[in-house]
Amino acid sequence: MKKAPVQSRRQFLQKAALGGALAGTVSLPILANADKLEFPDDLPEWMRAPGGEFGNYGQPSKHEQNVIRWISANPAAPGNGVSWTPLHDLQGTITPNGLHYERHHNGVPQIDPEQHVLLIDGLVDSPLSFDVKSLLRYPMVSRTCFIECGGNSNSGWRSNPIQSQAGYAHGLVSNAEWTGIPLKLLLKEAGIQPAAKWVIAEGADAAALNISIPLEKLLDDALLALYQNGERLRPENGYPMRLVLPGWEGILNVKWLRQLRLTDEPIMSRDETSQYTELLPDGTARQFTFINEAKSLITSPSLGMMLPDNPGIYQISGLAWSGRGKITRVEISADGGDSWVDAELQGPILDKAFTRFSLPWHWQGEYAILQSRATDETGYVQPTRDALVENRGKHGFFHYNAIVSWEITEEGDINHVYGF
């Protein structure tokens, strides 16, 4: 892939100047026919008749029916797969519950909350079971954070750039306000024995998914979540209860949680050995890489859209997140990384949560490579794809967090490209 032509490298993003220009162009419509009693024939029909009835549970406009999770599942086992959040169609930072990404290993269980039990056992003073009604009486806290599948963006390891919309390549990440019980309350109630170092979490789905989590994380900021964006969890997000481990990869945020067994060693389950480990070029693999490192993505303009006006003013907008804390900086480049300009970060900037960034861009028809680059509060800077591949090879599959490059052609079309 050739680099952007020289003239586009000089094309800087003029944030301040643009803000001033826009402010001056706003004007109010003038009512030219204010003395006329008859309304024009093109008054919209929805103003001439009563609207629809109330609804018990609201749904999006029928004109937004194309804003959907994209399902990618195994045809032979349709409950084993993923569905991607359409990040390219969304704004703000909260993912609507119906669009939160899914990863299921064997379908969505339809759990009767009356029959569901959470067992805490193993290296505890007294094994305890909890029913849902009891858990709803515990003190709860709310926490907005992202959850990202360890396999998100894995197409980035391929030799050729995938031509999928932003959310359908990078949308195995979503951001919600989770409400639930701090796990430490329940663990302390059972009495943690000094030898306990790990917790084996198990789900009540048809994969009975089990995975080891360091006890330290559960005593830190983990939640037993019962609510998602204010309502009870959706079945596909773990109803009636799930783990939420802010900043740690999705597989650990066990849905349909039925058991927490405290142990001294990890269990070495399939999903912490065969999967969610990263093969390196020397044949060894990284294991227990729990934290999702800083990442960002321009969601608009992005592949599948086009720039209709040349010249035109476009609002570059996207999301940044880090499993290690707050996002402190997002930079934008329009020339494939030769020059960078700070984007504006939309507050409040929350720990281990989506941060929306934006920057107005004057496009004058030149070839451009749009990129975003996130930095988090630890000083970690999102790597280029070349640096990531240099570091980890091409067969790691998990934890791909490289800078994404959108090529803007002189016609205003958008492609996904590598090499910048």
Place this chain on the structure above:
Amino acid sequence: MSTVSKVLITTLLFSLSSYSNADTDHQPLGKPAEALSHQAQWNLSIAPDGKALPKGKGFAAEGKKIFALQCAACHGPEGIGASADPLMGEVGSLTSDYPEKTVNSYWPYATTLFDYIRRSMPINAPFSLTADEVYALSAYILSQDAIIPEDFELNEKTLPRVTMPNRDGFTAFYPEK
């Protein structure tokens, strides 16, 4: 009020005050679950020491028949190259340009195989196989790359002693250094 009721109330009040802790005031509602904790359905996870393995045994020859009926449709007749994850072959491929992470080439512990098959396979009917069938299937898969001999009896004692080819292939990134 009867004496019994007075005792109950006194006990309850005492208990409630003792439930208060430094973090927050709440009533502990967990129910004692010692008996539950010993039930088989709450002991599915099998560590590399194999202590939680159920009694049973199986051989590769039986496992081959079960594989053809229960597994081949998704994993392929050779256990590789179909829609589901590859299971057999490709030992030694991890440093190649086309590494294959099969059970036999990649998984560090044989206990994981039993744990995973029992809890989630076959995908259309988890928990439908007996312990003997799971031992037999495990024996078949492992024998295909000569990790165990064809006539090896796999049981709760021998399975944890099987050494996988990639046993030392993993570097723990927790705790972080």
